[in-house]
Amino acid sequence: MTMSRDPAPPTGPEPPAAGAAPLPVSDPADVLARLGRSWTWILCSAVATLVPGVLVLVWPEETLHVLAVIIGLYLLVTGAFRFVAVFGREEHGERIPGLLLAVLYVLAGVLSLRNPLQTIAALSLVVGVVWLVSGILTLYTAIAAKDLPHRGVVLGGAVLAIVAGIVVLALPTESARALTRLLGLWLVLLGLAEAAVAFAWRAALRKTPTTGPQAPAGTV
DSSP, X not given: OOOOOOOOOOOSOOOOOTTOOOOOOOOHHHHHHHHHTOHHHHHHHHHHHHHXXXXXXXXXXXXHHHHHHHHHHHHHHHHHHHHHHHTTOSSGGGHHHHHHHHHHHHHHHHHHHSGGGOSHHHHHHHHHHHHHHHXXXXXXXXXXXXXXXXHHXXXXXXXXXXXXXXXXXXXXXXXXXXXXXXXXXXXXXXXXXXXXXXXXHHHHHHHSOSSOOOOOOOOO
């Protein structure tokens, strides 16, 4: 009499049991939230502000069209960074100013890249309004968020953005060279302020390695 052998163990992955919950799928909102809370993301945003500032300072003799392209790309890239940073806020009510800010940057970037607006007055108006409004929204977010770490750094960056917007709007420029120097200087200062926010955020994350606090508001 022959004995029946045991069936060979399965080699592939076992199928999920009946009624078992499917494997979790990464939610795009969760992915953006983790990215927005990363201090490296804020640092990359600071670099995206510093690089155009250095470029327009190094090449002040370039034409206004080149300046408008650099500023327009800066506004578009910064708008993308601000959009991702919105998801780093835990309270949905605090996301509205950040979302408005992201839309403002994108619209201003599109306007700066349009040929009909390749004038000194138009470019100064676009950049000045963006910096002024972004500074006011950042200041509001920093004051409203009681648990925001290193609020002093964020408040300082917001005030700097407001001053930059007022200066650009109040001081008319008579040449593309003067506008280049003014915008380049403020871009470098704002980029350094946001870099300070990034490193302050890094220190805050090291103090709370498990969950981490809410992401800070952008400075520019």
